[in-house]
Amino acid sequence: MKIVVAGAGYAGTLAANRLAKKVPEAEITVINPRPEFVERVRLHQQIAGTGEVTTPLAEMLRAGVRSRLATVGKIGDGSVVLDTGESVDFDHLVLAVGSTVSPLPGTVAVGTWEGAERARTALADLPPGATVTVIGTGATGIETAAEVAEARPDLRVRLVGSRLAAAFSDGARRRVRAGLERLKVSVLEDSVTEVLRGEGERGADKILLRSDPDGPLHADLTLWAVLGSIPDLAGRSGLAVDDRGRALVDPYLRSVSDPRIFVVGDCAAVPGSRAACQTAGPQGAHAADTLARTIRGREPEPYSMGYFGTGLSLGRRDGVIQLSRRDDSARRQYLAGRSAAVLKEGVTLGAKYGARTATIAWLSGPK
Structure with missing residues (x-):
C-alpha cells in the first residue's frame, strides 16, 4: 500500500503522521519543496526577527514516514510527476499543497x-x-x-x-x-x-x-499581506475545481474526480471552510481517518467541523480573540490584552503539536 502526501503544512504533516499510526503497514511518502515544516501563522515573527518559524521535517514526521524534497508538477493516473522529472506511484494521495500569494508588482x-x-x-x-x-x-x-x-x-x-x-x-x-x-x-x-x-x-x-x-x-x-491564491496543480491535473482553483470534494474530503485522492487544507473546496490552521488540522485528521477506515473495509463518515473563533496577535504582549459561532460567524464577545496574546500563543503551539503528534480534537459542525 503506497500513500503519497503532497505538501507538508499543517494538514499534510498531520495526515501523514496519523496515517503512520493507523495504517502502519503502508509505505507513506511526503513530498514537499522545503526540507522544513513552516509555521505559516508565525511568518510575521520571522519578518520582525522575533521568533523561529521552521522545524526540520525529520523532527516533525514519525519514524517510517519518508520525505522527498521536490514539487509535484502534475497528478496522473495513480502517480505524481515531480519537478525533477521523476514519478512516484500511489494507491492513495493526500493533496495538501495549501495556498500561495499573488502580490502586486513592486511589493x-x-x-x-x-x-x-x-x-x-x-x-x-x-x-x-x-x-x-x-x-x-x-x-x-x-x-x-x-x-x-x-x-x-x-x-x-x-x-x-x-x-x-x-x-x-x-x-x-x-x-x-x-x-x-x-x-x-x-x-x-x-x-x-x-x-x-x-x-x-x-x-x-x-x-x-x-x-x-x-x-x-x-x-x-x-x-x-493578502493571501488566498491557490496553486493550479489540481486544475492542471484534470481534477474538478471551483472558480478559485480549489479541488471539489465529496462529504468525505475525496476528490469528486478520483476517490483515491483526498484533498485537505487551503486547496480543498470544503463548503463553509476558510484558510486557517484551525481548518487544516481537522481536515488532515479526517482524511487520514477516512482512508484508514476505507483500507480496513469500513464505511467512511462525512466530515464535520465547527469554528470557535479567530485570534490575532498585536505584538508579543497584546492580542484580540474574536469568539465565533460554529458556522464561523462572529459573536459579540471577544477577548483582548495579554490574556488574548497568551491564548493565541497557546493555540499556535497546539497547532504544531497536533501536526507532529497527530493528536487533535475539534468541534463538530453547525446543525
Missing part, C-alpha cells in the same frame, strides 16, 4: 517563507525614520504591521486595506484598531490599485489608492 509578499525572509532582510536594512507600508487588513496584514511596529519602534508603519478585521464584530474591530494605535501603526481603509517601485537604493515606492484623495503614498518598503 514583497509575506505569506510564504521565501517572501517573509526577503522582507526580514529588507526590514533590517531600513534606517530609523523609514516608512513601511503593509497592504492587507486581514489577519496577516494586521499581525505583520503590529509585529514590525513593536520590534522596530524607530520606523513609521502604515497598514492599508479595504476594511480592518472585516470578519470581526464592531467591538473587536475597535479593539484591534486601538491596539494598532498603541503601537503607532496608522491605518488607512482604502484599496490599493498599483505600486510603483522606487528607483535606486533608497528610492521610495509610490502606492496608488483607489480614492487617491491626496496623491500617492510613499514607502521605503511595501509588504503584500
Whole structure:
C-alpha cells in the first residue's frame, strides 16, 4: 500500500503522521519543496526577527514516514510527476499543497517563507525614520504591521486595506484598531490599485489608492499581506475545481474526480471552510481517518467541523480573540490584552503539536 502526501503544512504533516499510526503497514511518502515544516501563522515573527518559524521535517514526521524534497508538477493516473522529472506511484494521495500569494508588482509578499525572509532582510536594512507600508487588513496584514511596529519602534508603519478585521464584530474591530494605535501603526481603509517601485537604493515606492484623495503614498518598503491564491496543480491535473482553483470534494474530503485522492487544507473546496490552521488540522485528521477506515473495509463518515473563533496577535504582549459561532460567524464577545496574546500563543503551539503528534480534537459542525 503506497500513500503519497503532497505538501507538508499543517494538514499534510498531520495526515501523514496519523496515517503512520493507523495504517502502519503502508509505505507513506511526503513530498514537499522545503526540507522544513513552516509555521505559516508565525511568518510575521520571522519578518520582525522575533521568533523561529521552521522545524526540520525529520523532527516533525514519525519514524517510517519518508520525505522527498521536490514539487509535484502534475497528478496522473495513480502517480505524481515531480519537478525533477521523476514519478512516484500511489494507491492513495493526500493533496495538501495549501495556498500561495499573488502580490502586486513592486511589493514583497509575506505569506510564504521565501517572501517573509526577503522582507526580514529588507526590514533590517531600513534606517530609523523609514516608512513601511503593509497592504492587507486581514489577519496577516494586521499581525505583520503590529509585529514590525513593536520590534522596530524607530520606523513609521502604515497598514492599508479595504476594511480592518472585516470578519470581526464592531467591538473587536475597535479593539484591534486601538491596539494598532498603541503601537503607532496608522491605518488607512482604502484599496490599493498599483505600486510603483522606487528607483535606486533608497528610492521610495509610490502606492496608488483607489480614492487617491491626496496623491500617492510613499514607502521605503511595501509588504503584500493578502493571501488566498491557490496553486493550479489540481486544475492542471484534470481534477474538478471551483472558480478559485480549489479541488471539489465529496462529504468525505475525496476528490469528486478520483476517490483515491483526498484533498485537505487551503486547496480543498470544503463548503463553509476558510484558510486557517484551525481548518487544516481537522481536515488532515479526517482524511487520514477516512482512508484508514476505507483500507480496513469500513464505511467512511462525512466530515464535520465547527469554528470557535479567530485570534490575532498585536505584538508579543497584546492580542484580540474574536469568539465565533460554529458556522464561523462572529459573536459579540471577544477577548483582548495579554490574556488574548497568551491564548493565541497557546493555540499556535497546539497547532504544531497536533501536526507532529497527530493528536487533535475539534468541534463538530453547525446543525
